[in-house]
Amino acid sequence: MELLLAMFLLVLTVFVAMAFYYEHPKAEIPHGFSQRRKLYFFHYVLNFGFGLAKVLEKLGITSEVYFLRAAMDGIPPLKDKHLFIRDLRFEKVKVRIYQPKIPTTGERRGIVYLHGGVGQFGSIRAYERTCRYFARKSNSVVVSVGYRLAPEHPYPTQFEDCLTATIHFMRTAQDYGVDPSRIIICGDSSGGTLTAAVAQALVNRRDLPKLRAQILIYPFLQCMDFNLPSYQQNHGVPILLKERTLALGLKYFNKDLSIMDGIFNGCHIPEDLQLKYQKWVNPDYIPQEFKTRGYKPRKRFNSFSKELYTLVKSMLDPFFSPLLAEDSVIAKLPEAFILTCELDVLRDDGLLYKKRLEDHGIKVTWCHLEEGFHGTVFLALCGELVAFRSGNKGLEKIVNFLRLM
Incomplete structure (x- = not known):
């Protein structure tokens, strides 16, 4: 046997x-x-x-997705003597709240954390170390949102759950010792996408306090152009390879991977939208210093496929591609912290969003990790075997920003 x-x-x-x-x-x-x-x-x-x-x-x-979820969840950390930790529901959305035990005068800041995982992976458990770290180091109340995942719960369930949980917390913040005017929303990777989308969805809400800030950690922000300098330079850099980026996105939307080449070639964007979007997604807006490792401009317009556009047009919605939001929305967003990594295909998404915010007078604190790669901040708290110096630096910069809020 x-x-x-x-x-x-x-x-x-x-x-x-x-x-x-x-x-x-x-x-x-x-x-x-x-x-x-x-x-x-x-x-x-x-x-x-x-x-x-x-x-x-x-x-x-x-199933492949269940195995990868279990692997990402990893081994849960031991109990934390410095925090009160509770599992609750905000409406129908699972959340976990981390509250420091150290007494404080007045109300604390609140952090709503939206985890990464392309809407299919990640969980409260997977980000346990991350949320404990931010709660302890910044003396904040952290709400980790356990939004439902695809494919069991198709897009835009993930966005809707994050929005629901954020609104609930904003309305009940004082019940958890949080100042409603000091709520920050934060997320990494696709969690950064959700963070940007939720922040945009809240700009016109007069029945809620204003968000104090948004923290975007190497966010995915647009599904228009996969040939920006960062995609060309870092197409083979772990962990988010260029092809893996789009493949995971298509699986999220339950689309066949056979359409990848058409999207890479820009055939999914009609000419009128290309003219509109190039005001915001344009390699000309990427500083020259980020092109020195190599960049070959592609022709602006490719053969448009109406069939392909029909299949993927929901991926151009600002809920999934926040960089494509209208100027009237961008102009009302809160202060931002944006972390980008030099060795990340998504680097230029962050650079372009930084430019859009600054063009509208929004204050941006920018952290660029020269040796950073996608996922490095998450890995920094997963043990010495997989921790990198860039991730530790990123965590330090985020905490420093939080302490000023």
Whole structure:
């Protein structure tokens, strides 16, 4: 029996190894990166996980999405003697609240945290360390939102849950010892997308206090142009490869991956919208210093496919592509902290959003991590084996910003 089990595990390992070598491109990490070997190692471990998830789904053991969710959740941390931690529901949305035990005079600031995971992965448990860290280090009350995930709950359920939870907290903030005028909304990756979208949805609400600030950590902000300088330069940099970015987005919307090439070539945008959006999404607005690692301009207009546009036009909605919101909305947004990473395909999304906010007189605190890559802030609290110096620096900058709010 033990021999059979060992043989099965061996065959499975070979199968997975073949899967991730054939299906995943080799990582392309710049030579100047100081923790290059460590990032290579993490890249191959991650690809092994993706490959194993595919194999387990084909064998009927578990679905790919469930396996990846479990892997991202990881091992929960031990109890925290410095925080009161409670699981509640805001309306029908699961939340976890972290309140410092240290006495304070007056009311604290509140942080609504929206986790990443492309609407399919991530959870309150996966971001337990992140939310505990911000609560302790900034002496804030943190609300971690456990929004429902796709594919069980299709888009825009995720946005709707985040908006519902945020509004509920804004209305009841004082019940948790929070000053309603000091509520900050924060998120990383697709959580940054949700953060930007929720902040936009609240700009005209007169029945609620104004958000104090928004914190966007390497956010995805537009589904128009996948050939910006950062996409060209970092297409092979872990962990968010260029193809993986769009593939995960299409899975989120339950679309077939066969349309990827058309989107990469810009065939999903009609000419009138290209003319409109290029006011906001334009490589000409990316500072020259971010093009020195290489950039080849693409022709502005490609062959438009009405069929493709019909399939993906919901991905151009500001709920999913906040960079495409109207100027009248952008002009009313709260102060922002935007974190970008040099080695991230989403770098230029953050740079373009920074420009739009500043053009409308919105104060922006910008943190750029020269050796940062997508996911580095999340990994900083997941143990020394996967923590990188850039992530620690990012956490420090975020906490410094919070303490000023």
